[in-house]
Amino acid sequence: MIQFDKDVRPRLAVALAGLALLAAACAGVDTAGVTSGAVVPLDRATLADAAAKRVVGIGEATHGNKEFVQARTLIIQRLVREHGFRTVALEADFGGTAVADDYVVKGQGTAEQAATALGFDIYRTRETAALLRWIHDHNASAADADKVRLYGFDMQRYDRNKERLLRYLATVEPAQAQQAGQALAGLTDATRSTRDEAEVEAGAAAAERIAARLRDHEDAYVRRSSPEAFAVALRHAETIGRGARLQLSGAGYASKRDAWMAEAVEWIAGRDGRKLVVAGHNGHLDKTGAAFSFESMGRRLARTYGDDYFAIGTEFGTSTFLSRDDSSGERARFTVSHDTPLAGLFGAEPLGYVNLAQASATPANRRLLGSELRMGSAGDGFRSLFSALSWTYTVAMVPAKAYDALVYVPRATPVTPL
Template sequence: MRRALPVVAALARLAGCGGVDTTGVTSSAVVPLPEATLDAAANDRVVGIGEATHGNKEFVQVRLQVIKTLVERHGFRAVALEADFGGTAVADDYVTGGQGTAEDAAKALGFDLYRTRDTAGLLRWIHDHNATVPDAEKVHLLGFDMQRYDRNKERLLRHLTDVDPARAASAERSLSGLTDATRTSPPPAGAKDAVAGVISLLKSKREAYVRAGSEQAYAVAVHHAEIIRQGVELQSSGNDYIAKRDAWMAENIGWIAGQAKGKIIVAAHNGHIDKSGAAYSFESMGRRLAATYGDDYFAIGTDFGTSTFITKDSMSGRRQKFTVETDAPLAKLFGGEPMGYVDIAQASADPANRRLLNAKVPMGSVGDEFSALFSKLSKMYTVATVPAKAYDALVYVPHAGPVTPL
């Protein structure tokens, strides 16, 4: 049986390619990512940059390069991360005001996948950039995930203490059962009512709280409360967990768009950025963003040939290295470029390229959990995707390596 596994994997890869004909495909449209001007995305309201796998240093580098280009060349001032809203507020304090260190900011984002020197380096670049520009031109960080409580509660209660100290203590007591440590268990009895009560208080006291603080501080406090509400509902959502999370992430990006009042970079896994929602049977975040923003949403997807990444082992729960390899038809679009960028509309001017980009091809896809067993079957780490429907541009990394944990 062990001898048969490589054969099974090879057959699966061939099946995943779907017999895609790459004859005539040319790499004439590829440019090194640092040289890509991203002019096609420059005027769009939202630009998404995906990563095919969490836990790869190259995809953090891709994310950083896209952010640098959009910030320096095109005036983007908001970066929205697939990270805890409250934790990202802590990271924003670092990049905009220098509070703490890049490493502390990376840890504050919430997920273990961000606790890396690579993410700290990305945050350090934003911090260093902000140190050279006026306040009005600083890049802000915002999170659109809702899977943690502690930092959201901390920020919410800080606001209540400032504007209504008499009610802050009762709000703290009512929310005391909601913690990061217990977030994977069913929420305590009465949690939904407790959060609803806090939101009701905030809305009923809007005018007074705005006078005591500011419109911006009030809006952010209400959103912290809404994030907590989403977290409570997510905890008890059962099989709908993933679908509800994507729906709320899309809503939260809408809130960020309203607050930022400018162009936004959205950084997340490919599965959340993809306009076609190829990875999911439900309406994913990317499909919702495409429906909301239309041509004002520019999605950049990523792919790899081989990848060694760090993620949680689904069997042991520990974070460890895994290696997978794909038979990626898209590789021919990129030639030997180590981190190549291809604009799909431009590349599609060539008939062979257009045929490939409109075919269903396997693209690498690994989230924040994996198993060594999965590496034996390519369908466990690829998603059949029509690139031209899913993305506006692609970045390909032939050999991706692991992040360096803090």
């Protein structure tokens, strides 16, 4: 039995009352006549609906489920093999993903090392390593123009970005590399949560000065390297500065992060004009930004690309996933259940894909998809108490407005840590 102190009990009562109201609201959703006629097994989905789009987003309802990573892999494989997609952007550290790109393009290191380099615990899994290994194997027999490139669009880590920035500076202006290294010494992954604000501010200002110097000396640096090397080095400097500014942003952390992630995706998309797959949490990719009170990355991408942005969301019935336990800081296993009315669209298919426009040809399906429903959503941070409070792991949204397609997993299981 969980014990609560007196201060928590009133809040828990309010939460449980809210849960009852949500359950009643879900019970009122009309599912009569909903059919699974549009569902196809994901491994047989042609993805012709997404094929012509400029940007395809692939979401995951939780970060710690095996099936969502496998769904991401199946979709990426199909888009690469049959529809000409050649760039994959992950909700991962920009510098760390550059290390993973060296593996998939040049064969440097192993798939497991590449997965670890991405910068977050959610990627240190056998399932992510399998995705990276597949991209590596595809690239091994592909012409240079057809090799899949990896990028990260997050900015919450320092070490890999610093390492690559300083390596670049050492080739174009060695004296500047030494000064930059000293100026950025206070920004490290290991001390990210313990540095005081003055130290972080000093690091942010130093990164911004380095980025400004790069811009001021662009012509000279490009002559000593290449346009590509310069552009990436500048991006590393900007990523370091933004990571530090995030630490200083307080209540504005999440909104600033999503805005910068959207800008990063646009930077990646502008690199070579190739079609792009963007993979991250549902909350960041949802076109309506239902999980947030601010303009999310997904809303920004929908505005920027319009009909050229195709969002694939994921949903579960029961989910057992790995996440950071907010009460201990350690990674732990949690289980949540979600009696979603969307399950009727998928029938008995264990990993089904539904195009929402196609499903909406049936009036009952159209009513369901146009209704506000609660969809599963758990980030990388959870508590055992939340498992009993569905509003903590669901978000109210209109599926037909949020996504173009859905993948449903009736019973999702945990990822396998490396």
